[in-house]
Amino acid sequence: MPIYKAPVNDTLFILNDVLGIERYHNLTGFADTTPDMLEAIISEAAKLAEEVLFPINLSGDQQGCRRHDDGSVSVPKGFKEAYDLYCEGGWLGLAAPEEFGGQGLPYTLHTAVAEYMSSANMSLMMYPGLTQGAIAAILVHGSEEQKRTYLPKLVEGTWTGTMNLTEPHCGTDLGLLRSKAVPNGDGSYKISGQKIFISAGEHDMAENIIHLVLARIEGAPEGVKGISLFIVPKFKLDASGEPAERNNVSCGAIERKMGIHGNSTCVMNYDEATGYLIGTENKGLNAMFVMMNEARLAVGMQGLSIAEVAYQNAANYARERIQGRSLSGPKAPDKKADPIIVHPDVRRTLMTIKAFNEAGRAFTLWTALKSDIAHRSDNEEERQAADDILSLMTPILKGVMTDKGLEHAVMAQQVFGGHGYIEEHGMSQYVRDARIAMIYEGANGIQALDLVGRKLAMNGGRAVMALFKEVGDFCEENRNDERLSSYTKALKKGLNDLQAATMWFMQNAMAKPDNAGAGSTDYMHLFGLVVLGYMWARMAKTAQEKLAAGETARADYLKNKLTTATFFMERIMPETALRRARIETGADTLMAPDAGAF
Amino acid sequence: MPIYKAPVNDTLFILNDVLGIERYHNLTGFADTTPDMLEAIISEAAKLAEEVLFPINLSGDQQGCRRHDDGSVSVPKGFKEAYDLYCEGGWLGLAAPEEFGGQGLPYTLHTAVAEYMSSANMSLMMYPGLTQGAIAAILVHGSEEQKRTYLPKLVEGTWTGTMNLTEPHCGTDLGLLRSKAVPNGDGSYKISGQKIFISAGEHDMAENIIHLVLARIEGAPEGVKGISLFIVPKFKLDASGEPAERNNVSCGAIERKMGIHGNSTCVMNYDEATGYLIGTENKGLNAMFVMMNEARLAVGMQGLSIAEVAYQNAANYARERIQGRSLSGPKAPDKKADPIIVHPDVRRTLMTIKAFNEAGRAFTLWTALKSDIAHRSDNEEERQAADDILSLMTPILKGVMTDKGLEHAVMAQQVFGGHGYIEEHGMSQYVRDARIAMIYEGANGIQALDLVGRKLAMNGGRAVMALFKEVGDFCEENRNDERLSSYTKALKKGLNDLQAATMWFMQNAMAKPDNAGAGSTDYMHLFGLVVLGYMWARMAKTAQEKLAAGETARADYLKNKLTTATFFMERIMPETALRRARIETGADTLMAPDAGAF
Structure with missing residues (x-):
């Protein structure tokens, strides 16, 4: 039977310790986001996800939806009851304006909670997910009458x-x-x-x-x-x-x-x-783009959601499946075989997914916080800076997190061997569900084009320059901290590749836009690696600080953060050089053949 | 409607021109493998694949197999008739010994033909595929009576x-x-x-x-x-x-x-x-390992088969789907939009798959030829040398080609956008079918372990040294040929990474086998890249020679080979450095956490 446990502690670490959400109490709706309040809300969401949404996920896949002859459609068993509980809990309107029945809480909090809900049951969560998009469009572009007519009903679900x-x-x-x-x-x-x-x-x-x-x-x-x-x-x-x-x-x-x-x-x-x-x-x-941008962030998060639940099941299976012996001698000599988690290659698989998920969670929440600042700050400069980063990150979050969502669902499925291919363990469903997120709300190739074709040059490159500065400054500021230098060194190398690739586009793609198109997907992933690396460096810094301050209750968790950060920097960050090398080959070879030669 | 056309010309180019199969006429069963004969047989196989097996592939997926209450099982509609035609054509026994009713033709030819059959209908071809394994085991380990009892019926199907x-x-x-x-x-x-x-x-x-x-x-x-x-x-x-x-x-x-x-x-x-x-x-x-080794080659080929049919459909869709405009201005100004094949990112997708498929086909046939030499040569030294390479290549072929098979089926599906996610175009089936090949006959993690744990050290590293020498000699011999130097330079760089990674294992994994396990999957792919790169360099050399000799009938085809070879060397080969860097990080970070930390 599939399992799911919402990663509440990790979410709270990111919100409270890494992003310091309390510092934003001046933003509308943020006044109540004390650590206690956050924990209460997030734990309640975790409970709903684990106990109500998740138990009907696999059965929902198996039953599917049915269209009847009169054109009406039935959803799978239990969906309506679960949806009602979701709505009654006020989850749909968590971040919606109070005047239309919402709770006016941060979009960041909505995002934290939405991760769990989609891990638990992506198909079911798409119904309120689409509603969120409609709410956003009507809020921004609807007439006052349209708002009054539609929003309260949509917000309550x-x-x-x-x-x-x-x-x-x-x-x-x-x-x-x-x-x-x-x-x-x-x-x-x-x-x-x-x-x-x-x-x-x-x-x-x-x-x-x-x-x-x-x-x-x-x-x-x-x-x-x-x-x-x-x-x-x-x-x-x-x-x-x-x-x-x-x-x-x-x-x-x-x-x-x-x-x-x-x-x-x-x-x-x-x-x-x-x-x-x-x-x-x-x-x-x-x-439509108001809906679309909102939806792109939500879809990027679906990549994380599925990778997380798939990861948890793979880790659990790896601990329980007894098969073969460790390369370095039996680890469970009292048993007929060792659990497969003794194998370095199984750990490599799990740690790769874990490293992307934890950084992806930070990336998602950091971006959501930018959205809150962009929409709720009373300081125009701050709003603009946040909106710049939000616009720049939207295609990256959507494209990278969903590409990785599928890739990592496949990796998690692989841990199960043949048992991953049959439907009863649910791993097949995660792969099949994760696949759509690469396609809808703009296929990932379109995200990559949006990034290189529009977002890079937006306002004379203001957003990308600000981001490079933020990451570069972080590396510089922590350069002499020897507990952090291995992280910042790797990050800086990644940033250099990203900056060089960006420069290459400036020099080679203005006159010949195919050169941008030819490198667009590699560039999107290169950018994603640097942002995820930045998230890891920030998480590592926070973990170091907490450990240095003598925090014992989370000591194992914090040390594990450092190990995973090291893994990301050692194994994942070096990919930036490959991405850059591909970008710098340009479009000529690609554009040479006739269409018929393919 | 899905399409499939067997790549007969590419198979013949590899068999006749690259591998020079005529040179092996002294091997049992090779006497008749003249270019004319090969073309006749291969074209006949293509016809069966395209006209009989392929039309019932999608319907077979939709209908599935049904078990009845008495335990009997029905296969999808049309499968039995197609299977009968396959058997009547003698395809099952193509390479089986004549004394048991086979045709005694080369296993290499069987492999060439099997690629088409599995592209056309992988599920159906698994029935005779398993029979092949049983034939192999009984041939090698069965008693004379068992051979007489079972082989003729199995060979005729x-x-x-x-x-x-x-x-x-x-x-x-x-x-x-x-x-x-x-x-x-x-x-x-x-x-x-x-x-x-x-x-x-x-x-x-x-x-x-x-x-x-x-x-x-x-x-x-x-x-x-x-x-x-x-x-x-x-x-x-x-x-x-x-x-x-x-x-x-x-x-x-x-x-x-x-x-x-x-x-x-x-x-x-x-x-x-x-x-x-x-x-x-x-x-x-x-x-069992006699069956298993045979099966692993066949499964590796399934990766190629699915990637090929998925590729053909994606290329076709990209030529036909009218949507948006080229970055460099309208290419079909008379239409409302350009076909999406004008986009560099679509071409990057297609060319990546194409580059792996064509090299993968050469890799598969080259390995199959080693199998023929190992089993049919009368020269013991030649037999042993071929068997060494066959043993070494088996896990690489299985692991790399099936990992890429899924990855590329997903990429081909992505070209279809939302139309790839619904079942009617068949792209979903290719992805779902390709997925199993990474798992069965030894999950790919096991292939990687077989490679680093057994095959590398086999006979004191004789196989791997021979392979390094062969590739190194090729680079050296063609170093001064300026038409080839860009290919050999890139290949040589990849080979250097592979040799360095091999050396790293020798120095770091003897005392600490986890260091081999931690790098095993990266090593398998690193090795695969070098072998595929070697195939590309050889194909490029052959294409250059044919063009230099004034061959005009295939001029476009040969020039396209050179373009694809360039693409592979520019975009794909640089991955060897990343794989090597990962291997050299070792196992420490991976092995540090408790099982519970995952």
């Missing part, structure tokens, strides 16, 4: 949300989309078209589903400049704002897919459905 | 074979196995026990199933020294050698698993089933 972008012929390139909007004359529109891959598109857990749909108003310009965003509720609302008449939107099919079987991925048909413009006409992409 | 090693508590560590054999007094034994993960364990395509079963004869020594191998036919044979009375062996369940749904992976229950000892009492592992 009585209604859920969706994002409708993709059409059969159009995914990344939204300029090609064909869905149409025709004005009714009363301010509403008739929306028609087919959307595919719509997560949570139809289900039986909510009283209403609020579809946010990209469509083209009749006569709008071609391409992305003619796209608008519409609210299309499954049930139109009556005068009192309650769901009433059924709208002309329906689920035509559920996709048969590799994983996330517990989430209903729908083909949605809009047949002159009534929709309401949100934000400005033809500026739908701006509104 | 009327009966199929299985390998029964794994038990619920015992996989890698066969010393733990509990299945029992009790002598009947007439030379036969009563076999009892439960075996799991038995591929092709029960099905409705053959008249009989010949199970090769590891069990412990009552009173045998503990551990691996007390294991014997038995033939346990599903139906016992009557006096004329025809299947008659049902034996007490039955399929208790079919495993629900991630992929290879078309193959019946069975729990097999032996309940005092009649079995016949094969080979020597308590020497069962020797006999």
